[in-house]
Amino acid sequence: MYVHQLKNWPSFTWEAARVGPLLAEVRYAQGYLMGRVSDWGFNPRQEASMETIVTDVITNGKIEGEELPLAQVRSSVARKLGLPKAGLVTVGRDVDGMVEMMLDATQNYRQTLSHERLFNWHASLFPSGRSGLGKIVVGRYRDNTTDDPMQVISGSFGRPKVYFEAVPSAIIEHEMVALINYVNKDQPSDDSIIKAAIVHLWLLTIHPFDDGNGRIARAVTDMMLARADGFNQRFYSMSSAILSARKYYYRTLESSQKGGLDVTEWLLWFLKTLLTALEGSSTVMTNTFAKANFWQRHQDVRLNDRQRVILNKLWDGYAGKLTSSHYAKFTSTSQDTAARDINYLIAHGLLRKGPAGGRSTQYVLIKET
Numbered sequence: 001m002y003v004h005q006l007k008n009w010p011s012f013t014w015e016a017a018r019v020g021p022l023l024a025e026v027r028y029a030q031g032y033l034m035g036r037v038s039d040w041g042f043n044p045r046q047e048a049s050m051e052t053i054v055t056d057v058i059t060n061g062k063i064e065g066e067e068l069p070l071a072q073v074r075s076s077v078a079r080k081l082g083l084p085k086a087g088l089v090t091v092g093r094d095v096d097g098m099v100e101m102m103l104d105a106t107q108n109y110r111q112t113l114s115h116e117r118l119f120n121w122h123a124s125l126f127p128s129g130r131s132g133l134g135k136i137v138v139g140r141y142r143d144n145t146t147d148d149p150m151q152v153i154s155g156s157f158g159r160p161k162v163y164f165e166a167v168p169s170a171i172i173e174h175e176m177v178a179l180i181n182y183v184n185k186d187q188p189s190d191d192s193i194i195k196a197a198i199v200h201l202w203l204l205t206i207h208p209f210d211d212g213n214g215r216i217a218r219a220v221t222d223m224m225l226a227r228a229d230g231f232n233q234r235f236y237s238m239s240s241a242i243l244s245a246r247k248y249y250y251r252t253l254e255s256s257q258k259g260g261l262d263v264t265e266w267l268l269w270f271l272k273t274l275l276t277a278l279e280g281s282s283t284v285m286t287n288t289f290a291k292a293n294f295w296q297r298h299q300d301v302r303l304n305d306r307q308r309v310i311l312n313k314l315w316d317g318y319a320g321k322l323t324s325s326h327y328a329k330f331t332s333t334s335q336d337t338a339a340r341d342i343n344y345l346i347a348h349g350l351l352r353k354g355p356a357g358g359r360s361t362q363y364v365l366i367k368e369t
Helices: 016-038 042-063 070-081 093-107 115-125 169-184 192-206 213-229 238-244 246-258 264-297 305-315 324-331 335-347
Strands: 151-154 161-165 351-353 363-365
Touching: 016 192, 016 213, 016 264, 042 070, 042 093, 042 213, 042 238, 042 264, 070 093, 093 115, 093 213, 115 169, 115 213, 161 246, 169 192, 192 213, 192 246, 192 264, 213 238, 238 246, 238 264, 246 264, 264 305, 305 324, 305 335, 305 363, 324 335, 335 351, 335 363
Parallel strands: none
Antiparallel strands: 151 161, 351 363
């Protein structure tokens, strides 16, 4: 029996004595991070938030087995936030749609959740009305008239394993009304982080759409966490922490959907993962803050799109050695143009020559003044 088939569904319970100490750790880490970034100027915060959102979009794709192009994601996020573009690249509709959903969830976290808002998110994820080669119902809840109930299946062809059976399509709207009311109505006893964890599990258990349920659940979770933070800027990525322990995520989700209404184990998983995200953001934020200061120091330097692409590649931890031939290859330009671009960056204090000379000359990013 699945949890949504139980008599008292969705009256979730948990052991406060086990959850409380970990929740306190999360609250401390959350307060420490928010206090730290509040001391930054607006531009560094904006740059740091942009990089976090880019990471969130990329890792959301990876969780679903998709490799979204980094340059497209960064360009889409930068454009929608009104920041200098990280290279003018053509952005696919699927990338733009994912970015739009994540930004609406986090930038507009105070807005109420509604059926229409969820439908818009879903439509933005599947602009062609297809998932892979198959046509799906887009911009409304699923209507599995031929294969109800919907099943989450994996395994080899001919030997499928059913992990979960979702709520029947006939009662999805009724179920979603209850979930949306829970999201929008705060009770004095509610803890916003616990609430985010419950909403994540609840939405995935209803599984209201033909596809994209995981991405939409994580977007709603990010919206709830933004409410908990009181910030519309993002400085940590829950999706990255989920990706790093993806097997544990699915295992805990499966056991929670097949167990009773006591969600203690799910809450412990969620809080541990959130704590990992908060603590892991420290290193990321240090690099992002340095990057924001770098762009701020050089804001008056006129850069072309090729130069921005290369500089961002170096900041993102490019493991190779940047030579003029590599520059020409990355930017699809000639060696002469690459040499002019590089000399300009050197002259303006953004790059310097490495110790080797001649054709093997390498160029290094100057991160500090």
